[in-house]
Amino acid sequence: MNIKILIAEDEPLMQTRLRTLLEKLWPEANIVMIAENGNDAWDGFLEHQPELVFLDIRMPGLSGLQVAQKIGHAAHIVFITAYDQYAIEAFEAGAIDYLLKPVQEERLEKSLQRVEMKLRSNPADISAVLKNLQALMPSQKHERIKWIKASVGKQIRLIDVDDILFFQSDTKYTRVVLAEFEALVRTPLKDLLEGLDTERYWQVHRSTVVNVKAIAAAERLDAERMQLLIKGHAEKLLVSRNFTHLFRD
Structure with a gap:
């Protein structure tokens, strides 16, 4: 199945790893953009209209949750996170899936199998759970330690x-x-x-x-x-x- 994919991830190592694994596991998929922050992710979504979006929950600019709120049910979403509690709630609420960092090939393969099944139906409306997830996110940004x-x-x-x-x-x-x-x-x-x-x-x-x-x-x-x-x-x-x-x- 040839679908358009947008990746929103601010860590270069994770960007490279996710792209490499996707190209290996789903060579027919079309990665239309890799966004380094939430603002670019939303602009890229409007420009490319991808069917599937991989969203890091915590990014500079708009957070992954804010981007997901804007996308609504216009695309399928897979969250990328280092925080189990956010991922589990997002998954249970109807998001296609979640990936914990560092993303493992076996876990991504299972996620893509779920994606292929979900692509045959309309994307889930996850607006309600996004509000709950936003409340769970730490409000204070961690300053860089010097x-x-x-x-x-x-x-x-x-x-x-x-x-x-x-x-x-x-x-x-x-x-x-x-x-x-x-x-x-x-x-x-x-x-x-x-x-x-x-x-x-x-x-x-x-x-x-x-x-x-x-x-x-x-x-x-x-x-x-x-x-x-x-x-x-x-x-x-x-x-x-x-x-x-x-x-x-």
């Missing part, structure tokens, strides 16, 4: 995040590792991640976030496992299976 206060021995140091090689969960704390020293902060890794630039700081494991500039090389251990070599540091970081796609050719 400095981190951390304990180093008896000292409290102010650390520039640009100097940090990687973050790693450590029981109740988060390790903050630099070339010269490491420190501990009480902030959970998941909370730190919300304030980091995801183009510069990649999550490579459930417990590890690494500064892209600090990566010397990615080393394959076997068919499914990889590890990272870090500039100026002897420790090697394990890459979990869910994130190995970040380092594939």
